[in-house]
Amino acid sequence: MKQKNGFSGQIGFVFAAAGSAVGVGNLWRFPYLAAKDGGGLFLIIYLVLVLTVGFTLLTTDIAIGRKTGKSAIYAYEAMRKKWKFLGVLTFLVPILIMTYYAVIGGWILKYITIYLLGSGEQAVDSNCFSNFISAPSSVWYSIAFMLLTSFIVYNGVEKGIERVSKFIMPVLLLMVVGIAVFSLTLKTTLEDGTVRTGLQGLAVYLTPDLSGITLERFLQIALDAMSQLFFSLSVSMGIMITYGSYVKKDVDLNKSVSQIELMDTGVAFLAGVMIIPAVFVFSGLEGMSAGPGLMFVSLPKVFFCMGFAGRMIGILFFTLAAFAALTSCISVLESITANCMELFHSERKKTTGILSVVYLIVTAVIALGYSVFYVEVKLPNGSTGQLLDIMDYISNSFLMPFIALLSSIFIGWVMKPAWIAEEMELNGGKFRRKKLYNVMIRYIMPVVMTILFLQSTGLLSQIIK
Known part of the structure; x- marks a missing residue:
């Protein structure tokens, strides 16, 4: 069944796809990994x-769609x-991710209310989040x-998803740039008279740290970067296939792919400029090791040290995080909705309504x-997790690399790669990275994804041992 609606044009598609790619992971996981893995x-x-x-x-997902x-x-x-099973596996990923993404969005909403209703002092308590x-x-x-x-998915592709993405993405980009510039202007004087500045924090972020580097350490950094990239771009979970199916034939896919790459990577990079200098100024190098707790534990302490300006920055930051979470959450639910519409030959409003009831219960x-x-529960990668962690592990660490x-x-x-190239070259478009694509998809990707899958499931360390 052909989709009856779609994006109005290239800008709408790029903003929606970039909105899906730019998620909460760009705002806290990327800066944390950069600080941990040698800047x-x-x-x-x-x-x-x-x-x-x-x-x-x-390129693969969008062209297939x-x-x-x-x-x-x-x-x-x-x-x-015979390969329909791969589509079914792909469909399982957003089904699992949707069980917990709104939960993370709810956490962010809580922190917005903390800063709207008070000075943010409540968030400084280390036990506030737990x-x-x-x-x-x-x-x-x-x-x-x-x-x-x-509600947004219920209203459809052009009137719902595209309209919201066209508003949210430019605002999100402006907010990231604004907070990043502000972070660079920060400075504080320690008790011993030492002055820490945002520019010093920027240097920590940008300067390659090669101290103690070994082959094993380099491979771990590469795997961290691969993992972040993999989950950041919303690939191998059917979302970009679904969005691709809504794209009109006159849209230049080559340009769209480049714009999505640029927007997603740009936001991730600027998130580091936004967070790392600020954390460095008020918490030093020790503050960089906060890990996953960076967003909900360390950053509120940084904002509180800024006084009244910190409250305003706190409101802006968590609003920004809410926007990022919302665009990603929309894309996950849309992918499930689109597949269910095709499976059951049902219309959008009825399908979204039923899925909403199901996921409201599951979210709770x-x-x-x-x-x-x-x-x-003890997970195969060695960590211990609750219900959210279990769903995250199955979808992100197991299914996505395997898919x-x-x-x-x-x-x-x-x-064969020519099948994808044909779509990329539609209407006389030039597939500029065609040779690179051919080598990557045939020879490099199978090897890289096997390593990532083994590492994510804890099998790689056992093999090395």
């Missing part, structure tokens, strides 16, 4: 991977009936975020996984 060294490796692996995965005009399940079936998520009342914030996502269960439904591996084999050796 500029991580940035260089990440940029190289964006222009090779990221380009290959993004537009050429078949279908969402993941039927797209793969239309290409080769106390909040372990309280059953936290579920209402996640439900509110899920309802907002459902996952949000209560830190209180009412608390569990602790990318199978997809690279399918496109590279069964369909």
Whole structure:
């Protein structure tokens, strides 16, 4: 069944796709990894991977979507009936991600209210975040975020997703740039008279740290960068296939892919400029090791040190994070909706309505996984997780690398790269990175994705040992 609606043009598609790619991970995970993995060294490796692996995965998904005009399940079936199972696997990823993305959005909404209703001092308490998520009342914030996502998807592609993305993405970019510039102007004087400045923090962020570098360390940094890139671009989860199916044939896909790469990487880079100098000024190098707690634990302390300006920055930052979470959450629900519309031959409003009820219930269960439904499970990668972590592990660490591996084999050796190139060259367009794509999809991607899959599942360390 051909999709009856779609994006109005290239700008609408690029903003929607970039909105999907630019998620919460760009705002806290990227800066944390950059600080942990040698600053500029991580940035260089990440940029190289964006222009090779990221380009290959993004091009593949979007071209498949537009050429078949279908969402993941039927797209793969239309290409080769025996490969429909790959479409089903791909469809499972957004189904699992949707169980917890609105929960994270709810956490961000809570922090917006903290800064709107007070000075932000409440957020400085190290136990603020853990106390909040372990309280059953936290579920209402996640439900509110899920309802907002459902409302936008309910209104369709052009009137819902595209309209919201065209507003949110420019505002998000302006906010990132504004906060980044402000961070560079910060400075503080320590008790011993030493002055720390935002520009010094920028130098920490940009300068490649090669101290203690070994082959094993370099490979770990590369795998961290690959993991971040992989999940950041919304590839191998059917989202870009679905969005690609909405793109008109006169849109230049080559230009669109480049613009999405640039926007997603630009926001991630600027997030580092926004966060690392500020954390360095008020917390020093020790503050860089906050890890996943950077957004909800370390940054509120930084904002509080800024006084009244910090409250304003706190409101702006968490509003920015909410925008990033919302555009990504929309794309995940849209991917599920599009597949269900094709599977059950149902119309959008009815499908979205049913899915919304299902995910409101599931969101509530996952949000209560830190209180009412608390569990602790040992995961294959060595970590211990609750319900949210389990869903995240299955979708991100297991399924996505596995799907990318199978997809690279399918496109590279069964369909052949020329099948993708034909769509990229439609209407006389020039596939500028055609040779690179051919080498990547056939030879490099299968190897890289096998390594990433083994590393994510904890098998790589066992093999090395």
